[in-house]
Amino acid sequence: MSVFTAAADQSVCRDNSGALPVLGRDVTVPLVTGGEVTYAALDYAASAPALQRVWDDVAAYAPYYGSVHRGAGYLSQLSTDLFENARGAVADFLGCRADDQVVFTRSTTDSLNLLARVLPADCQVFVFETEHHASLLPWQDAKVTYLNAPRTPRQAVETLERALADRDPHGPALVCVTGASNVTGELWPVRELAAAAHAHGARIVIDAAQLAPHHPVDIRDLDVDWVAFSGHKLYAPFGSGVLAGRADWLRTAEPYLAGGGASRKVTRRADGGVAVEWHESAARHEAGSPNVIGAYSIASACRALTEAGWDGLVAREQHLIAQVRAGLAEVPQVKVLSLFGDDAPRVGVISFVVEGWNSSHFAAALSAEYGIGVRDGLFCAHPLVRTLLGSDPQTQGECGAPEAAPGEKSLNAIRVSFGAGTPDEHVERFVRAVKELVTVGAKWTYRTQEGRCVPAA
Numbered sequence: 001m002s003v004f005t006a007a008a009d010q011s012v013c014r015d016n017s018g019a020l021p022v023l024g025r026d027v028t029v030p031l032v033t034g035g036e037v038t039y040a041a042l043d044y045a046a047s048a049p050a051l052q053r054v055w056d057d058v059a060a061y062a063p064y065y066g067s068v069h070r071g072a073g074y075l076s077q078l079s080t081d082l083f084e085n086a087r088g089a090v091a092d093f094l095g096c097r098a099d100d101q102v103v104f105t106r107s108t109t110d111s112l113n114l115l116a117r118v119l120p121a122d123c124q125v126f127v128f129e130t131e132h133h134a135s136l137l138p139w140q141d142a143k144v145t146y147l148n149a150p151r152t153p154r155q156a157v158e159t160l161e162r163a164l165a166d167r168d169p170h171g172p173a174l175v176c177v178t179g180a181s182n183v184t185g186e187l188w189p190v191r192e193l194a195a196a197a198h199a200h201g202a203r204i205v206i207d208a209a210q211l212a213p214h215h216p217v218d219i220r221d222l223d224v225d226w227v228a229f230s231g232h233k234l235y236a237p238f239g240s241g242v243l244a245g246r247a248d249w250l251r252t253a254e255p256y257l258a259g260g261g262a263s264r265k266v267t268r269r270a271d272g273g274v275a276v277e278w279h280e281s282a283a284r285h286e287a288g289s290p291n292v293i294g295a296y297s298i299a300s301a302c303r304a305l306t307e308a309g310w311d312g313l314v315a316r317e318q319h320l321i322a323q324v325r326a327g328l329a330e331v332p333q334v335k336v337l338s339l340f341g342d343d344a345p346r347v348g349v350i351s352f353v354v355e356g357w358n359s360s361h362f363a364a365a366l367s368a369e370y371g372i373g374v375r376d377g378l379f380c381a382h383p384l385v386r387t388l389l390g391s392d393p394q395t396q397g398e399c400g401a402p403e404a405a406p407g408e409k410s411l412n413a414i415r416v417s418f419g420a421g422t423p424d425e426h427v428e429r430f431v432r433a434v435k436e437l438v439t440v441g442a443k444w445t446y447r448t449q450e451g452r453c454v455p456a457a
Contacts, residue, residue: 179211240294
């Protein structure tokens with residue numbers, strides 16, 4: 001199609017373990033005990049490394065960079081074509097309906113805040129306390145009903161049905177729910193929740209930040225109204241996201257941001273003011289010069305995952321999940337956090353606590369002594385983690401580690417997460433390291449510095 005699409009035409013390669021090539025796979029990091037080791041990136045739930053294929057596509061396009069929708073020059077026209085084709089690629093990836101809109105945003109958080117801004121007057125919002133803050137908090141200007149954490153998928157559907165049936169008045173309503181938990185990795189019954197929402201005259205948006213990188217997401221098959229996700233969790237660089245779905249609320253609301261690109265026509269009024277005619281397309285909510293590279297990188301990731309084949313990607317990830325869960329099950333001091341139980345389907349996100357260990361201390365030791373990067377804290381899902389830990393819901397906490405020294409009790413957990421770019425060796429090293437830390441202990445001493453546990457000098 002164009003001179004820079006050669007990288008996109010290449011087939012998706014895998015390494016010897018079946019993992020997709022990602023940036024940083026050969027990075028080495030120093031160990032406090034001496035020497036270096038290849039870094040094991042096991043924090044995919046926060047940000048997945050960019051696929052090498054995506055990076056190559058972006059690098060091929062970079063010399064042809066131009067501002068979209070605004071220029072007659074070749075590079076501007078080429079960039080505009082690429083930007084709009086990216087929108088189409090995302091629509092295909094999500095199985096969008098013919099009249100759906102794909103709006104490019106900065107992230108899942110930005111997408112859901114955009115949706116919160118376009119809600120009809122008197123719209124009621126229903127959201128489970130188990131949500132990531134990106135989908136828990138944007139609805140502050142609406143009438144919000146927060147639903148208690150369910151303990152089974154069936155209970156989730158029943159809880160929602162009761163709440164929707166009891167709402168008064170029966171005006172517009174929106175249900176917001178995760179597709180896969182960023183804490184437990186468990187898949188939520190999206191199709192059943194969508195059916196319950198629609199049966200009661202409500203719409204539903206899915207926070208697919210943790211679902212889209214691990215499973216196919218089809219708007220029509222799931223029968224949801226909107227899907228939101230982030231590029232940086234879908235193996236693309238930072239700074240881009242998507243809100244895709246029904247266009248009517250988006251078309252009738254005031255633009256999310258006012259400015260160039262969102263406006264179709266601006267004129268002076270007789271009274272000296274300014275009259276604006278806004279676009280009705282996705283551009284209505286994309287004011288300013290858009291993140292062309294971000295949109296293109298998301299589209300590239302969508303194509304790469306589709307071409308790699310979901311069946312193989314899911315099967316390999318389930319194998320890694322089984323390895324991690326089996327390894328942790330061999331350590332009695334480890335408690336894996338779960339809402340729906342051991343048999344619940346899940347993606348490669350597992351959170352746990354270790355008896356006798358401060359979670360920040362344990363995560364610091366994994367990094368400093370084994371070169372393994374995991375996450376510790378409340379994972380920007382404070383109510384859910386506190387529910388799973390059985391702690392006081394009023395206890396203060398941060399997304400990172402609280403002020404707790406090694407050995408002291410902490411109100412946070414450890415999260416290991418992985419995906420299409422994770423080599424087998426990273427998972428095997430993690431399991432060995434957990435067992436060694438629990439049975440032998442840390443080889444180094446650690447101290448608390450600005451709320452984090454770090455190796456002592």
